[in-house]
Amino acid sequence: MQSYPEPARRLVAEMAAAAAADPARAVAFQGAPGANSHLAALGHFPDGLPLPCFSFEDALEAVREGRAGHAIIPIENSLHGRVADIHFLLPESGLAIVDEHFLPIEPCLLGRAGVPVTQAISHPQALGQSRQWLRARGIRPVPYADTAAAAALIAEQGEAGAAAIAPRFAAGLYGLDVLAESIADAPHNMTRFTILAREARVPAAGVPVMTSLTFEVKNIPAALYKALGGFATNGVNMTKLESYQRGGSFAATEFYADIEGMPGDPAVDRAIDELRFHTKWVRLLGSYPQARKRGL
Structure with missing residues (x-):
């Protein structure tokens, strides 16, 4: 808390005390009170108790340790792209993505x-x-x-x-x-947040579902082409694919992907089986209801 400016520390202390009294309702977010993540927490959890955390790691740790029932973490922005380090932090957190939230940003x-x-x-x-x-x-x-x-x-x-x-x-x-007011460079300024919890959840039947996953391709020619072939042949729509390097070796690339559908769907199962065959590893981060229809 001492890393916040003094006007924020008073509010952080009050909000942390309320969250400690009812951790199941606590929603950890990165930032000081008043941040966009605070607004997202209030919007997605109207009855929740927002818990300010100084870093993304602190917010994720609050959920792992049971001091918060959920964390709400920004993952990408329509103007500025992905949020730095999130693609590393989410898989390493041990938490599951259980929902998503879109917040119009009006800086x-x-x-x-x-x-x-x-x-x-x-x-x-x-x-x-x-x-x-x-x-x-x-x-x-x-x-x-x-x-x-x-x-x-x-x-x-x-x-x-x-x-x-x-x-x-x-x-x-x-x-x-x-x-x-409204000083963003374009009117479509929107941030997508993921909601994380300690345990994965099965989305309700009949609702459009997203699944997020990460994987590392083998360092061979056409590795990515082969790894993704199963999604095309099984008709599974991939709405997001981003690459990132880990460890500074430049020898192997990891990917973050979002797909429509979830494990248990025969087409998704076949596509993921083929993905596993052509990659070093695959890590499923969670399946959750779509907050916004993709492609519109």
Whole structure:
């Protein structure tokens, strides 16, 4: 908690105490109170108790240790792409993805009215989503741990010329003025969150289902082509495929994928069996209801 600016620490202490009294209802999220992840937790769990955590690892650990029933973690943004390190952290967490949540992102510039802004402090994702807006106004982006903590820092220090990019929600929590609204570079700014729990769940029958998984291809020619062939021949729609390197060897590539359907569906089972045959390993991260129909 000591890593947060002082205005946020008071709120974190209050929220942590409430979560500790009823951990089953606690929803761990990364960031200070007022962050977009806080808004996502409130939106997905109206009766939940949001639990602020300083890092993604802290949020996942809170669920593993039973201090929270769920964690809500951003995985990708429509403007700025995937959230850094998440593809490593989710498989290593030992938790299961049990749901997803989409949150429209409406970043605001928060600070003190009447003071010209020369620098904007925020999480790198938020800075990237408003990169063109900042550049057009000659405002220098300054990376910080998260959006709402940046707002708390502005409230604490009041440095001349500094403002934060954060949700409007954070302005009310930290007594800041909204200097500009909706400063994202495109109107379709949306973040997808995954909801994680200690145990996997079987989605209700009859609802569209997603399954997330990771795998590592063999270091041979056409490895990825062969590994993915089973999805094509069995008619399983893959809605997302991203590669990433681990360990700095540049010798083997791991992939994160989302598919429609779930294990137990004959076509999905056949596709995953073929995937296992052509890869070093496959790790299923969870099956969960689709929050938004893909391809629309």
